[in-house]
Amino acid sequence: MTMPIIPKIPLGASIETSIDFLAEHLSFATKAFAKVVESGIDLLVGIMMFLPPWLLILLAAGLCWRLSKSRGVALFTMLGLGLIWNLGFWSPTISTIALVLVATSLAIIIGMPLGILTALSQPTYRLIMPVLDFMQTMPAFVYLIPAIPFFGLGKVAAIFSTVIFAMPPAIRLTCLGIRQVPRELVEASDAFGATRGQKLLKLQLPMAASTIMAGVNQTVMLALSMVVVAAMIGAKGLGGEVWKAIQRLDPARGFEAGLGIVIVAMIFDRVMQRIVVRKRS
16 A cells, blocks of 8 residues: 655745745844944954054963963963964954854843843743754754855854854853752842842842853853854854865865864863852852
């Protein structure tokens, strides 16, 4: 007995139609977003490129020491950025750092309020958590697809895809940190007549600070990894150097650019880890 032929569900066609519809009717918003983001990236890159590399390296080392309170992290920052400068990847590194800072800032600005709302509202929690599970299991390359119709090729499309890819940890760990605040403390604040705002700002957020910072750390790391992938749509930076080395079969330059990415990632990671440890102590 032959099996009946089941028509294919037009899932892909529906998604494509939805993206085309949004790209057409939200063009005014995407153009405004693109102008703001591109201006912010150009300003940040311009400021960092205006300073001599040696001065910016010293300032970065001092900032890392200030944030981490670790001489080892400051020394690694100075030596690592000095090596990148010596290898001739200073300009791509500045571009990558600017992209990561802008994408991470946007991901945190959007993700933390969503995490707070998710923690405080059970219906929102039930809605958001499956979406986060879906987003965190989706391959990184898929996030490049909707970015191109909205923003075309370039840095803004890379920022858009990076923000979407890197945002889930900020939402999830903000929610987790607030929900892990001991119930006894929450009930005590209620007993003393604290409002929801006072309870959130003076109890829940300070108690959840270390977990929230761990989420910020993960967001930074995901943004760095996505910026490399986003080189395929014109993000440039160190990821663009790796992509060009692959296309030209130049393993030496590809390894050097990849080492630059590792150094930048380690600097961000060590600083954020030290901040998390300080918050927990």
